[in-house]
Amino acid sequence: MLHWTFITQVPILFVFLQHVLLARGEVRYSIAEEKPRGALIGNIVKDLGVSDQRLKTGRAHIYNEGGTEYIELNVNKGTLVVKDRIDREQICGRITPCLLRFQIILENPMEFHRVIIDVTDINDNNPIFSKNNIQLEIGEFSPPGALFSLPNAVDSDVGANSLKSYTLTPNDHFKLKMQTQSDGSSSVSLLLETPLDRETQEEHVLLLTAVDGGEPQRSGTAEIKIIVLDVNDNAPIFIQEIYKASVREDSSIGSVLIRVQANDADTDTNGQIKYFFAYVTGNAQDLFAINSDSGEIKVVGQIDYENRNMYEITVEAKDVGGLVGSCKVILEVIDVNDNVPLINLMSVSSQISEDSLPATVVAMINVQDKDSGKNGKVSCFVNNNIPFKLTSSLNSFYTLQTDGFLDREKVSQYNISITAKDEGDPPLSATQTITLQISDVNDNPPKFEKESYATQIMENNSPGSSFFSVRAEDIDSGLNSRISYFIAETGINNISVSSFVSINSDEGVLYALRSFDYEQLSHFQVTVTAKDRGSRPLSSSVIIDVYVQDTNDNHPDVLYPLMNKGSPVAEFLPRSADVGYLVAKVVAVDKDSGQNSWLSYKIFKATDQSLFEIGLHNGELRTLRQIMEKDSTKQRLTVLVEDSGQPSHSATVNVNVAITENFALAFSEFNDFAQEKNNNGDIKFYLVLSLVIVSLLFVMFIIILISLKFHKWRQSKLFSECPNGTLPVIPYYPPRYAEVGATGTLCHVYNYEVCLTTDSGKSEFKYIKPLIQSTNYQVENNIEYLS
Numbered sequence: 001m002l003h004w005t006f007i008t009q010v011p012i013l014f015v016f017l018q019h020v021l022l023a024r025g026e027v028r029y030s031i032a033e034e035k036p037r038g039a040l041i042g043n044i045v046k047d048l049g050v051s052d053q054r055l056k057t058g059r060a061h062i063y064n065e066g067g068t069e070y071i072e073l074n075v076n077k078g079t080l081v082v083k084d085r086i087d088r089e090q091i092c093g094r095i096t097p098c099l100l101r102f103q104i105i106l107e108n109p110m111e112f113h114r115v116i117i118d119v120t121d122i123n124d125n126n127p128i129f130s131k132n133n134i135q136l137e138i139g140e141f142s143p144p145g146a147l148f149s150l151p152n153a154v155d156s157d158v159g160a161n162s163l164k165s166y167t168l169t170p171n172d173h174f175k176l177k178m179q180t181q182s183d184g185s186s187s188v189s190l191l192l193e194t195p196l197d198r199e200t201q202e203e204h205v206l207l208l209t210a211v212d213g214g215e216p217q218r219s220g221t222a223e224i225k226i227i228v229l230d231v232n233d234n235a236p237i238f239i240q241e242i243y244k245a246s247v248r249e250d251s252s253i254g255s256v257l258i259r260v261q262a263n264d265a266d267t268d269t270n271g272q273i274k275y276f277f278a279y280v281t282g283n284a285q286d287l288f289a290i291n292s293d294s295g296e297i298k299v300v301g302q303i304d305y306e307n308r309n310m311y312e313i314t315v316e317a318k319d320v321g322g323l324v325g326s327c328k329v330i331l332e333v334i335d336v337n338d339n340v341p342l343i344n345l346m347s348v349s350s351q352i353s354e355d356s357l358p359a360t361v362v363a364m365i366n367v368q369d370k371d372s373g374k375n376g377k378v379s380c381f382v383n384n385n386i387p388f389k390l391t392s393s394l395n396s397f398y399t400l401q402t403d404g405f406l407d408r409e410k411v412s413q414y415n416i417s418i419t420a421k422d423e424g425d426p427p428l429s430a431t432q433t434i435t436l437q438i439s440d441v442n443d444n445p446p447k448f449e450k451e452s453y454a455t456q457i458m459e460n461n462s463p464g465s466s467f468f469s470v471r472a473e474d475i476d477s478g479l480n481s482r483i484s485y486f487i488a489e490t491g492i493n494n495i496s497v498s499s500f501v502s503i504n505s506d507e508g509v510l511y512a513l514r515s516f517d518y519e520q521l522s523h524f525q526v527t528v529t530a531k532d533r534g535s536r537p538l539s540s541s542v543i544i545d546v547y548v549q550d551t552n553d554n555h556p557d558v559l560y561p562l563m564n565k566g567s568p569v570a571e572f573l574p575r576s577a578d579v580g581y582l583v584a585k586v587v588a589v590d591k592d593s594g595q596n597s598w599l600s601y602k603i604f605k606a607t608d609q610s611l612f613e614i615g616l617h618n619g620e621l622r623t624l625r626q627i628m629e630k631d632s633t634k635q636r637l638t639v640l641v642e643d644s645g646q647p648s649h650s651a652t653v654n655v656n657v658a659i660t661e662n663f664a665l666a667f668s669e670f671n672d673f674a675q676e677k678n679n680n681g682d683i684k685f686y687l688v689l690s691l692v693i694v695s696l697l698f699v700m701f702i703i704i705l706i707s708l709k710f711h712k713w714r715q716s717k718l719f720s721e722c723p724n725g726t727l728p729v730i731p732y733y734p735p736r737y738a739e740v741g742a743t744g745t746l747c748h749v750y751n752y753e754v755c756l757t758t759d760s761g762k763s764e765f766k767y768i769k770p771l772i773q774s775t776n777y778q779v780e781n782n783i784e785y786l787s
Helices: 011-020 046-048 052-057 088-094 663-717
Strands: 004-007 023-032 042-044 061-064 071-075 079-082 096-108 111-120 133-139 147-151 163-168 174-180 186-192 204-213 221-230 240-246 256-259 271-279 289-291 296-299 309-321 323-334 342-348 351-353 361-368 376-380 387-394 399-404 413-422 431-439 454-460 464-469 483-487 501-503 511-512 523-532 539-549 555-562 572-573 581-583 587-589 599-606 610-614 620-623 634-643 650-660 748-755 771-773 776-784
Touching: 023 042, 023 046, 046 052, 046 079, 061 071, 071 776, 088 096, 088 111, 088 650, 096 342, 147 323, 163 174, 174 204, 221 483, 256 323, 271 289, 271 399, 289 309, 296 323, 342 431, 361 376, 361 387, 361 431, 376 387, 454 464, 464 539, 464 634, 483 501, 539 620, 555 650, 572 581, 581 650, 587 599, 599 610
Parallel strands: 023 111, 133 221, 240 323, 351 431, 454 539, 572 650, 748 776
Antiparallel strands: 004 023, 042 079, 061 096, 071 079, 096 111, 147 186, 163 204, 174 186, 204 221, 256 296, 271 309, 289 296, 309 323, 342 361, 361 399, 376 413, 387 399, 413 431, 464 511, 483 523, 501 511, 523 539, 555 587, 581 620, 599 634, 610 620, 634 650, 771 776
8 A cells, every 4th residue: 555754854953954955855655565667656746845847847857876766757747656666675685664765856946855765565575495405414312302403494575574483394203493592583493302213214304384474474395304313412512602703894815703613522533523604694605614624714705894784604513423503603794994985966057157146056966985984974075265165955965056256257167176085094085076167247348458548640631541549358258248439429619529530330440530720629539438249238438638730731920010001110220229239029920839830030131131130039130230321221121930840831021120310200201111112012013914914915926826827738738639729619517506596496507618729819709699498597608719
């Protein structure tokens, strides 16, 4: 009958551990062995309290710690069914209870549930004897009450289905005697009730039956053949009924474990004893051997504690007369630390996002060690200096979790070494490495190479030319690191910066959209924004200071001397002026900057070159010598102002200087001088105009003369080609001109027929009346040359 129980251990503490360590609980079922395949064990959905959909989305599966998988999970129905034949005796032997332990693993999120199935025994095995034929040799003088050891029957079933009793074929001499040993086991012996008489009956054949307590009962039989011997009436007797010894599993072959000893009261040959194994458990026959003469038990094979931790051996001592005594030897195997811990990755992630929160589960791990005690107690840890930790969920189960925040830009991959180490002496350890990739999220904005930039561009540049480039880097990967560049919308003198410059969005190259003028704009700022292409784009900006470089594109402007009605104001110089007297100061400026605005002053033309000098850089006009009587009272100087650019630009200014003792008279004379200058200027203008007109007339005359000559040469050539001195009639169609006042659709066409003689120069022209045809008026003029 199928039933199940839900067990919780220490309710308050275990419920806490369920939530903290991901193990939700423990479900326990009970099922009888030998159930057919597909037999229902339990409804895991109902018992665990999860939904059918959770089993499917969580990719529920069974994780078995080792051995044959006997149970199958039906995800669609949410039930546990029998997958393979369950033989309790094969799985657990005589161990009770017989438990199958496994876990049900769910993912997204990761969790597991422990399931324990108690396999109950059914009476499916008969008691069996190690030998079907038992032969005993009993002396005829054996006294009543003598006991003869019989091999025990073995029943693989347990509990009520195990061996309960023995029966013997009814006879006159023997009966069975059951004995309980000090260790709780039972043995059966053949009790002699009445003496034997070999002469009456030499052999006795009895049937020994072993019966179990199952329902229905099962039994096994062995035939006992008793041979009656003569004379030797004392059987060997062991000093101890039970011998116990311990043996390390790493004991070397040939090691002596224990020595058994039996005594025989007979003497001579009847007292000589031989020792041998009568019954052994498991594979003890291959591991141990006894010296038939001395009774020493030695190791002859490789012992493994993990296969079996205890052996029972029945040793018999037999004398020459065939009398036998027996004892039991119990060998307990001592575990040594000879098994390396085993690390099983139950579930593991190969990739995790760098924005995962601390305590994110990366893997679920089960650790096993086949050794026992301290040798099987395992501690698990990960390598240092990584943001991961191991937490213990249940005994031998661990979860690998993040122990901090991750940063892919610092570490993009972790090789996590998980080490399991037992507490044996010396300790053994095993290491399992998990490679975990850190996937990128867009958590880093683009970063420019500098915090700010400064660049230069020459004025009068060509529109569309590149003048600077910026570059930003993004330490993210993929689309998160692909950068586009934009110009932030700002203003330059109330004009959008986008009308001045543009940028290549992929490469960050800046282009000038117009030609700059240093005198109007010498400096402006451009804010460039770099934005990545992540799902949540990040950006950063940088300011670029653009300085327009001056070129020498402006002429110097003279600010002084001022012009008065087109003429400079006169400067007055007293005749008594000393050498170095400051006559005037020429002041000029240049809109350019730097070297292009450095001005130098020179006297380009002067009435008297020896009288004045001008400062090269300050424009101060001073006297070089004393004023003499012969010096003209009216001095005119032309000053050249030149900048230092390449190429240089210049301007000139006239300076009028009046030398006098009477400033009022000098002022009047200088006005006459200016008026005279103006009159001279007008005369010069008319002279130039006359010269231009005469030149044009001369050029026109030359053109007309050449045209006439060419026309005369052309006519003479045509005359020479006419037969008899007469040229052929040559039709000539001049351009069509629209008739005045007409619509422009009709036109006159004139055809001329000309015949000239060689002396056409003396001929006369005769015009013939025009011929009118249809809508087209055609005039044919026949011109004859009359000699």
